[in-house]
Amino acid sequence: MLTQIFMTQAINPCFQIIRINKEKESPPAYYQLSKKIENLISEGFLKSGDELPSSRVLSAMLNLSRTTVTQAYKRLLEEGWIFSEKGRGCFVSECAIDLDLHKSSIATLSNNIKKPKLPVKTEIAKQALQFPVQKEVPFALIAPDMESLPGKDWTTIVGRVSKSPWMHNAYAEPGGYRPFKKVIADLLRRSRGINCSGSQVIITSGVQEDLYLALQALFSEGAKIAVEDPGFRPHRDLVEFLGHRPIPIPANENGICINQLSSDKELDAVIVTPSFQYPTGQLMSLERKLELIDWANSCGKWILEDGYDTELFTADEPNPAIASLDKTGSTIYMGSFTKTIYPGFNMGYIVVPEQLIPIIEGIKMLTLRHSSEVHSVILTEFIEGGFYEAHIRRLKRMYQKRRETSVQCIQSLLSQFGALEANTGGTHLTFIFKPELKINDVELNLYLRQNYHIESRPLSPCYVKEKPQSGLILGYAHFSEQILTDSYRQLRDGITNFLNRAY
Template sequence: MRPTPATLITLLEQEDSHGGLLTLRLQNALRRLIAEGHIPPGDRLPSSRLLAHEAGVSRDTVESAYQQLELEGYLQRRSGSGTFAAETDHAFPLHKMDRKRANTPITASALSARGREVARSGGVQDHNDAHPFVILPDVEQFPSAIWRSLTNRVLSDISPRLLYADAQGLPELRSEIARYLATHRGVTCRPEQILILNSSQQALGLIATLLLEPGDTLAFENPGFHGARLGFEGAGLRFAPVPVDRDGLRTDRLTERAAGAKAVYVTPSHQYPTGATLSLERRLALIHWANENGSWIIEDDYDSEFRYDSRPISAIQGLDPSGRVLYLGTFSKVLFPSLRIAYLVLPESLMPAFVAARSLIDGHTATLPQAVLSRFMSEGHFTAHIRRMRDLYRGRRDAFLTAFEKHLAPYAQAQHPAGGLHIAAYLRNGLDEAETVKAAAAEKIELPTLGRLYFGRTGARKSGWLLGFAALSPHRAEAAMRRLARALKALG
């Protein structure tokens, strides 16, 4: 039976270099064996009891790993029969991909003409130098006392690194991010592949400038994130809207809707705004599409830490053997928005051009917050804060949905989000979206809408609201809903 204990132990030792919980290391090892075809579809895995005994781990560890991999679609568990590698109809399994093509190095020739010019310039070297329903985290819950203490410690240890900053970002912070991504997000990267930025918007601007030309076509989720859309529009790109359903981006529509697209922008872990999670089948299809077309996958992982009904889903980037995925992350939603620290994971060969371009834009991210964040992560405060906020937000989501059914169910149907900081609510009974916004404004309530996130005026366009719940106590959220319901009642 596969996997053999010797193979597993070897992989577990490799995973141990990233640190992290044993159950996460076991998940990564099994995921790798399945993805690379060492455990073919339909093969029976050892029982959790047997595997735990032979690999020298607890049975709970194996059970936890099996459950997560079943959730992600790698395993199928059959009552009375055992645990098997999933028998799917993947058209594009990773272990059968063209490895010769997948392993072709990404070179500077992949850059746009503007990107090549910026790379040749070498850049510059700087020296010494919440109100109801807004989608925000609850900053009042941030451990400011710990952050203040770490800031004082960093300030007492001023060094040349804090005066002459690296445009790519502090090495120690990049190392902490690489370790976190490997153990919690399934991202495969080295610190040298990480660029520290001020925001995801800045990352998107760099991608548009260095890898795409004005007039190029970009496949984009429909509906999709308005901020990203505006940024790409400013870069002169054309859009190919691709519909979204309960399993995320419709990859079967890419060829039809996005022929010739140079890139696709996706929010796969928690689609914005619908909250859908891109299925494993579609993740593999998306990777295949990018490889076949020489296109980029722009993976925006903006709030995947906050998943409430299961563990966070691993990133597409970790599934991609070819380096076609550009992975974005931010600390604005996890910690606090004014921190202004985000990051971009790139093929290492593209980093000189991106660092040069970044240095021309604003030099570097403020060094003091980078140093403080590095210690915040290395000392375990970051993951502890995520766990605490995940529990808090789960309770707030549940209370929010209960209050919504009580006060707003006659006017809209709320989706039950698996994660994130907001819910999508779709209007009932032909209510006019614009009229609901006006009614809410009369009660001094800002009501972000869904309609503006769609392309065109197609039949797929839906009217509704995006309602943030994370920054509101249950009491404040319900009070705001009562006021909104009172205003909507007048619309008939």
């Protein structure tokens, strides 16, 4: 039978030297076969125009399936080594020799080829991955449990809007859905005292996009941007990624230190989290806010205010936004619905002075184009119906109980290791270790994640120039009181075992 097959086509004897390794760890048979045929062409055994055996003949000769031969021929066709003619078969391509010479010349000259260089900022982008998305386990900062999510009114609105997505399936305006912009302006006026129009509100995906848009609109490369020390590392990294210089300024229990700001005459702006300073949880005092506004107005600088955890502030003292106190338009306010709805909904906003509206919207058009109009419609109805503010009141009551549980657990279970930094609300607590314990919080955090499934964050990486304190940032808001109680016991055991292991 095999002889009859061969008699139907003249076979170049070189094909008889092909051997395919069929061991388990070997490359796929079709790939091996295609490379063997490439070598036959490269070494001159096959010339331009030579006919290849049919798939039926070659499969019988090499004891392979016809599918394997067909796949090998397909690869050779795609790479230009062979060509096919309908009804005749496959032949060595005229350009196959040139292709081989080209590959050989590249291999010979590879040492002289200069690869394009990547800019330094790519390293900053890679470093951002060191601030990982946390898993939904204690003590993650953004992992809402089912009880924390909006209720039936929310699901009703989502269901109704989702049934008619074609109503909002075109490109949206870069500034956002106009009714939503007006609703946010009204909400900020009621809750934060910020007097702005709907046109001043630009809809975004969150505070990081807010900061990106503001920095792109306000500065050329090389601007000096003051950041809190300790502070939110993604803010600092984004400033540097965009070609600016983040300048760390100490922040104490009253907020960022104004005398340090005033000492650097070349600063162009400052980024602050005054309502719930990240990571310490401190509230910027009213006096410090007014001093910051005076500094900005007297020097012609910008204030970029991140309203981090503002909606969930529960302390008794007043907490006006800097943007509500600044009547000169030097403050840009940034906010999101990440903590109050849920991170996956991915909606935020930035409030800008009138003269920046076309600039910010233009940058949005050139880069991110627009935000989700369907999500905007859902939130518009949720806020207009009074459901959002009722939801916030419910979250505050719920989170206050969880915070009280956390404080009690920390005092009873962890006091031998350290103490809390502040307790003004928000969604996390900052626990600082006693210096004499000499705990490496980065190593401890990794140990807790690997051995106790605890997703805290280490405190020390939040510092730049200031002497770093060792501690843990503990998210509590999205876990039930029972889960928190059990988790703090695990945390105590984890720290104890880590210290014993170290010694």
